[in-house]
Amino acid sequence: ANSLNRAHLKLSTDAIAASVFAPTHRGPWKAGDVLTQPALGITLRAIAIQGEDAFRSGPIVESTVAASQSGGGILAVEDFQNYEAVIRDVLPIEWNGLQILAATPPSSGGVFLHQTLAFLERHPLKEWGFHDPKTVQILGEATAAAFRARNRWLGDPAGLNYDMDEILDPSYLSKTSYRLSPDHYTPPDQSLPVPPMESSETTHYSIMDGEGGAVSVTTTLNGSYGAKVMAPGGFLMNNEMDDFAAQPGKPNQFGLVQGEYNAVIAGRRPLSSMSPVIVVRDGRVDAVFGSPGGPTILTTVLQVLLNRYEFEFSPEKSVFAPRFHRQDRPPTLRFEPGRLGRPTLKAIQGLGQPTRSVTSLGDVNAIFRDGNEWSAMADPRRQGLGRVLQNQ
Numbered sequence: 001a002n003s004l005n006r007a008h009l010k011l012s013t014d015a016i017a018a019s020v021f022a023p024t025h026r027g028p029w030k031a032g033d034v035l036t037q038p039a040l041g042i043t044l045r046a047i048a049i050q051g052e053d054a055f056r057s058g059p060i061v062e063s064t065v066a067a068s069q070s071g072g073g074i075l076a077v078e079d080f081q082n083y084e085a086v087i088r089d090v091l092p093i094e095w096n097g098l099q100i101l102a103a104t105p106p107s108s109g110g111v112f113l114h115q116t117l118a119f120l121e122r123h124p125l126k127e128w129g130f131h132d133p134k135t136v137q138i139l140g141e142a143t144a145a146a147f148r149a150r151n152r153w154l155g156d157p158a159g160l161n162y163d164m165d166e167i168l169d170p171s172y173l174s175k176t177s178y179r180l181s182p183d184h185y186t187p188p189d190q191s192l193p194v195p196p197m198e199s200s201e202t203t204h205y206s207i208m209d210g211e212g213g214a215v216s217v218t219t220t221l222n223g224s225y226g227a228k229v230m231a232p233g234g235f236l237m238n239n240e241m242d243d244f245a246a247q248p249g250k251p252n253q254f255g256l257v258q259g260e261y262n263a264v265i266a267g268r269r270p271l272s273s274m275s276p277v278i279v280v281r282d283g284r285v286d287a288v289f290g291s292p293g294g295p296t297i298l299t300t301v302l303q304v305l306l307n308r309y310e311f312e313f314s315p316e317k318s319v320f321a322p323r324f325h326r327q328d329r330p331p332t333l334r335f336e337p338g339r340l341g342r343p344t345l346k347a348i349q350g351l352g353q354p355t356r357s358v359t360s361l362g363d364v365n366a367i368f369r370d371g372n373e374w375s376a377m378a379d380p381r382r383q384g385l386g387r388v389l390q391n392q
């Protein structure tokens with residue numbers, strides 16, 4: 001209810017979305033209200049009966065294309081007919097005696113995790129301690145450096161003309177890691193104006209079955225309620241085009257400034273930060289997790305990994321512990337209000353590191369092996385329970 005009420009104005013501008021989510025005759029949504037979506041029901045039934053054919057041709061496709069075109073959009077029937085899902089390999093990352101199975105481009109998740117874990121390897125994070133100024137600063141330096149590479153080089157592998165191995169080359173990673181220090185703030189190459197951050201709508205879920213099988217899924221409409229435009233079939237259209245560098249060199253809604261490898265080209269997929277992971281120890285699944293949050297997905301997943309496997313926190317603390325985020329640009333280190341100790345904040349600000357508090361970072365849904373049991377943890381952050389975490 002809160003989420004719909006917050007999005008009320010934006011959802012009101014599209015007639016179909018408004019009829020479902022923001023009908024004029026009703027006041028604000030409250031808990032217990034019933035929301036019915038009959039058009040979506042018909043669409044889901046068509047998918048249940050026809051499978052993907054329901055999205056190749058027929059009424060769903062025709063009505064979506066007609067609505068797109070009458071709204072000035074460029075969707076065509078051929079887009080539905082030609083679209084193919086691509087099954088990609090995972091990127092296995094060896095770290096700390098574990099194997100982390102992470103996503104390959106066009107997700108930046110695997111490359112980001114591989115790089116940051118390599119940059120951090122020579123620093124005794126555990127000895128310094130969780131949220132010690134050195135730990136926070138080196139993490140920010142490492143993630144900013146990995147974002148720099150991400151934004152410069154990554155995109156749909158269909159468009160890349162270099163060897164991925166170069167980006168993960170141990171000697172390149174080691175050279176870069178020696179340029180990063182826990183006592184130093186490295187500003188971005190140049191500063192650019194950055195648009196305000198918008199909160200957004202992405203979902204992660206983690207599944208384990210009784211036989212040890214694991215599924216880690218992050219799925220996205222990109223922005224909150226996607227494009228805030230609903231197809232006649234009752235489903236929201238995404239605004240994934242913003243994950244491309246629509247104008248290389250100009251920030252997108254997440255403040256990411258990306259390059260020509262991620263430019264808009266027909267048939268290409270945009271670069272993503274979605275980073276579902278499965279952690280394997282001795283051939284057995286040990287954890288399944290991921291998060292929404294645009295670029296903060298990457299730093300969230302990294303911190304959950306470090307919490308669990310470097311600081312050896314409990315499953316609960318690994319998810320609930322305070323988080324922070326730094327990307328290349330803007331260079332600000334964002335932290336959850338009241339959840340990064342004052343002395344740490346003062347110390348990193350003293351290095352010249354700009355900082356800012358934000359409501360919360362990420363929303364992790366995780367499963368961890370915990371002795372002989374499984375622990376499933378749902379992050380309270382986006383359920384509006386931020387305050388519950390203040391003292392954790």
Ligand code: DON
Nearest residue numbers: 200202222272273292293294
């Ligand atoms: O794929 C991506 O990186 C973005 N579409 C994710 C957006 C997102 O997580 C917004 N969520 N809160």
